[in-house]
Amino acid sequence: MKSIIKTENLRLYYGKKEALHGISLEIPEKQITALIGPSGCGKSTFLRSLNRMNDLIDNVTITGTVKINDHDIYAPKTDIVKLRQDVGMVFQQPNPFSFSIYENVSFGLKLAGITDKEEIDARVEESLKQAAIWEVVKDRLNDNAQGLSGGQQQRICIARVLATRPEVILMDEPTSALDPISASQIEETMIKLSQDYTIVTVTHNMQQASRISDMTALFVAGKVVEYDETSTIFMNPKEQVTSDYINGIFG
């Protein structure tokens, strides 16, 4: 299977404290990869280093390499706007802008310099359809996105990411702030999206990881303890730690 993201000996320091102790992972294309592990294990930090969201925190130092499509994203001449369009991000709390639904979804397009109204309209519709919310909002695209329910807002955020046609979508516990029904609907959408997009998701929900992901990596204390196909991790883990974590003995 072709891998799209390759990290080699990725180390990240907050000041002098080392938070990631040399992560080397290959993440396959058009699959869902779940990052699991106890709180504070570094899985979100790792996720955020894949689109350089850690750049904005003071005192962060990163060594090692992160390659996406064989391109080193920490190379000095990396275009951050382009990177973040190729590698979109969905957050734990739905965070649509205080604009209309239409403006939310078209925001990234305008930023990318697309001005053709017809193209923007088409992409907005396409993205909202892919995020499975078009039917709900097609007649009120000019309403403020923050007036929608939490699950619907999260879909708008997914559509906002899809509009720029990324290759990779990073999701940081995308369903943990939602009710169970909205959560399972978002899971369905994620599975559908994985036909065309590479998804890397952080989750605290073991069932969710086993339900939707193809690959699973267990992070403990800034290291990857085990990384394998999800079925192997859950049915037949090689490490005792993994088995203990899956079975709720620690974490």
Add this chain to the structure above:
Amino acid sequence: MNAKRIDKIARYAIQTMVAIVALILLALLSYILINGLPNASIDFIFKPSEAIKAGGGIRDQLFNSIYLLVLSMVISLPLALGAGIYLAEFAPNNWLTRLVKTLIEILSSLPSIVVGLFIYLLVVIKWQVGFSILSGAIALTVFNLPLLTSSIQNAFEAVDHKQLEAGLALGMSPWKTIKGVILPITVPSVVMAIILASGRIFGEAAALIYTSGQSAPRLDYGNLNPFSPTSPLNVMRPAETLAVHIWKLNTEGLTADSDAVSAAASAVLIIVVLLFNLMAHYLGNKLERKLTGKK
């Protein structure tokens, strides 16, 4: 006593306090309006003041107040926006930032007469600017800046950090995100800060007595040459404002009807502040709707 009864008593107590506050404000307002309005008229607003004779108006003082308000806002709003945004979004959390924040707090409790006398010594005397609209606007800016800055800073700090993250994750720079995403959200709070500041400025007398001065030379409203001494637009002319006029009438008023003029001028001052607030609210709502698509 059970919880239900305590709850009831607490609610009554709170309601009583609200009623007291409302009553005091209502009593003050109605006193000023009942005393003032019978003496005010359209003619009163559009007629120049008199120093000795009875029957003077407040035309130039009213204009001066509005002109000073606009001028000091034009100077202080950009400064306060810049400083407030910097402190809320960019300032590193170190001793220098904390020092600046403390200084702003200290400045905001500075008595306005102190600000006025300081600007008098520095700008009016030392820099030889003289009693002028400009000196007054500088005094008002110093007086206004700390509170406006901290209100704007609070408005930006109140916006959810996740909005900033969302913008950055789409590839926007921090500045673009602040301008395009955060600023529109803060519009209602910033408008509120402007309204409060304007009320303070409009009613301010102490900071202006020694800066914009206590004399109101007759203005020729047809003269729009900003360098002419009789032009209303001239910023180098002395300009008594409405609040200073009221103060002066009550301390050294020479006209026979100074009590009536002072009462009427007070009523007009309150009504103008009210009108200004309503207008700012209306414009703020309109701006917010335009920026955010809210209905």
